[in-house]
Amino acid sequence: MSERVGRLERTAGANGTATSDTAVDIAEAAARRPPGGRTRRLNEARILEAAEAVFAEAGFTGASMQAIAEKAGLPKANLHYYFGTKEGLYRTLLSHILDMWVDAFEHIAPERDPAEALAAYIRDKMRWSRTRPLASKVFANEVIHGAQQIEGYLGTKLRSRVEDKAKVIEGWIATGRMAPVDPKHLFFSLWATTQTYADFEVQVRRVLGCETLGSADYDHATDQVIGLMLRGCGLVSKNG
Amino acid sequence: MSERVGRLERTAGANGTATSDTAVDIAEAAARRPPGGRTRRLNEARILEAAEAVFAEAGFTGASMQAIAEKAGLPKANLHYYFGTKEGLYRTLLSHILDMWVDAFEHIAPERDPAEALAAYIRDKMRWSRTRPLASKVFANEVIHGAQQIEGYLGTKLRSRVEDKAKVIEGWIATGRMAPVDPKHLFFSLWATTQTYADFEVQVRRVLGCETLGSADYDHATDQVIGLMLRGCGLVSKNG
DNA sequence: CCAAATCTTGACCGATCGGTCAAAATTTTT
DNA sequence: AAAAATTTTGACCGATCGGTCAAGATTTGG
Numbered sequence: 307m308s309e310r311v312g313r314l315e316r317t318a319g320a321n322g323t324a325t326s327d328t329a330v331d332i333a334e335a336a337a338r339r340p341p342g343g344r345t346r347r348l349n350e351a352r353i354l355e356a357a358e359a360v361f362a363e364a365g366f367t368g369a370s371m372q373a374i375a376e377k378a379g380l381p382k383a384n385l386h387y388y389f390g391t392k393e394g395l396y397r398t399l400l401s402h403i404l405d406m407w408v409d410a411f412e413h414i415a416p417e418r419d420p421a422e423a424l425a426a427y428i429r430d431k432m433r434w435s436r437t438r439p440l441a442s443k444v445f446a447n448e449v450i451h452g453a454q455q456i457e458g459y460l461g462t463k464l465r466s467r468v469e470d471k472a473k474v475i476e477g478w479i480a481t482g483r484m485a486p487v488d489p490k491h492l493f494f495s496l497w498a499t500t501q502t503y504a505d506f507e508v509q510v511r512r513v514l515g516c517e518t519l520g521s522a523d524y525d526h527a528t529d530q531v532i533g534l535m536l537r538g539c540g541l542v543s544k545n546g
Numbered sequence: 547m548s549e550r551v552g553r554l555e556r557t558a559g560a561n562g563t564a565t566s567d568t569a570v571d572i573a574e575a576a577a578r579r580p581p582g583g584r585t586r587r588l589n590e591a592r593i594l595e596a597a598e599a600v601f602a603e604a605g606f607t608g609a610s611m612q613a614i615a616e617k618a619g620l621p622k623a624n625l626h627y628y629f630g631t632k633e634g635l636y637r638t639l640l641s642h643i644l645d646m647w648v649d650a651f652e653h654i655a656p657e658r659d660p661a662e663a664l665a666a667y668i669r670d671k672m673r674w675s676r677t678r679p680l681a682s683k684v685f686a687n688e689v690i691h692g693a694q695q696i697e698g699y700l701g702t703k704l705r706s707r708v709e710d711k712a713k714v715i716e717g718w719i720a721t722g723r724m725a726p727v728d729p730k731h732l733f734f735s736l737w738a739t740t741q742t743y744a745d746f747e748v749q750v751r752r753v754l755g756c757e758t759l760g761s762a763d764y765d766h767a768t769d770q771v772i773g774l775m776l777r778g779c780g781l782v783s784k785n786g
Numbered sequence: 787c788c789a790a791a792t793c794t795t796g797a798c799c800g801a802t803c804g805g806t807c808a809a810a811a812t813t814t815t816t
Numbered sequence: 817a818a819a820a821a822t823t824t825t826g827a828c829c830g831a832t833c834g835g836t837c838a839a840g841a842t843t844t845g846g
């Protein structure tokens with residue numbers, strides 16, 4: 307389900323010497339990489355987890371390698387050994403996040419019932435907002451500030467994926483199975499309404515007046531979004 | 547229409563000495579402020595405009611006073627003279643942005659037709675996304691990273707405002723004029739779908755494959771959002 | 787026209803930033 | 817066990833950060 311997505315990753319040279327090229331060449335990088343030692347894999351995972359938290363809280367420039375190192379329980383120089391530069395670490399993290407981002411798309415398949423497919427898609431995205439809010443925030447922060455690191459991915463991989471799924475929805479519309487909406491703008495609205503529960507969680511909590519969003523809150527929110535969107539697509543005729 | 551909203555503003559002392567208190571006391575501040583000289587008002591406006599652009603592009607920590615100063619065409623020390631600290635400047639900017647944020651809410655009034663009121667509200671928010679994308683990004687960035695500067699505002703002023711408008715919508719539902727949706731979650735979806743065209747503009751452009759979003763694009767997007775949301779609320783029965 | 791208030795400015799400060807490096811420690815391979 | 821590759825680490829570097837300050841320029845008010 308998850309083919310590696312962007313070609314964003316940079317690989318650090320074996321001795322802390324970062325390969326610093328602006329363009330996103332790869333292929334050779336995979337070859338250059340030392341055979342994935344067990345230690346390496348373990349530490350890279352620890353660092354990436356810490357980086358996700360710090361980048362989510364503070365943004366790219368606000369995050370410091372020192373803070374990430376402390377959260378990962380390693381000396382700062384160690385991060386540079388594995389990821390070369392702060393930007394290299396950030397790009398690797400983004401690459402992992404983008405992988406997850408597109409997976410939910412698979413629900414949109416021509417043979418499925420539109421209402422079921424869209425509901426499943428929304429449920430998946432809402433689950434993602436609940437379980438991986440930090441990843442969602444890192445992604446949102448990146449896009450808000452210009453998406454310089456993932457602009458290529460947005461215009462190629464994501465775009466063609468959206469194009470495919472838009473065709474599916476146009477098929478549903480052509481056979482009269484749902485209201486005539488612009489599929490791409492439908493996706494924009496679906497992304498926005500589901501991710502807002504992760505990215506703007508503080509606002510949601512403050513407006514609702516609760517200290518934390520429990521599973522009951524998330525279930526209710528999911529129901530609301532599904533109801534609103536399915537009705538908006540002319541699916542589910544009950545009520546109003 | 548616009549009463550001053552958050553009580554966020556800090557005022558710099560007349561000689562660059564910032565009044566640094568963590569709590570959001572005010573009242574006295576207004577008195578302490580020197581009589582609004584014409585020079586002061588002019589320069590403060592220039593600085594705030596530059597600050598909006600830089601904070602939007604780089605976030606709070608990523609923005610440097612030096613960069614703001616250059617964009618405003620003033621020496622850095624000048625910014626500190628007017629706003630005391632970077633945080634003071636940021637809070638003042640946020641206060642101005644919040645003022646605009648709630649204004650559109652006035653469309654939600656009990657005597658209006660639900661469909662017209664919601665459409666007008668969406669149109670307003672979309673126009674805001676188009677004309678003030680930088681302000682929207684500053685706000686989004688603030689909330690994503692914890693809303694530390696405006697958490698109080700979210701839990702008090704905004705919350706009670708939402709509470710009021712939610713009552714209006716509940717009234718419309720009770721009289722059978724629209725589908726039974728949870729008003730607060732409807733607002734979350736309305737905010738998300740409209741603001742995404744400002745905050746995530748790069749993503750929208752890349753997915754649509756166009757270099758800029760012209761007025762035609764925005765009009766189309768507005769129509770789509772209105773259609774989706776009104777149908778989602780059980781208003782407008784045409785189609786599907 | 788003069789004194790008081792306001793505004794401007796370059797130089798400067800300590801702290802922290804991302805990144806480097808070489809030497810030691812450790813693990814893996816032979 | 818010896819050799820090679822990999823990993824760890826503290827000390828260090830130049831750059832930039834937010835913020836300060838005092839002295840001079842300018843505007844304002846009586």
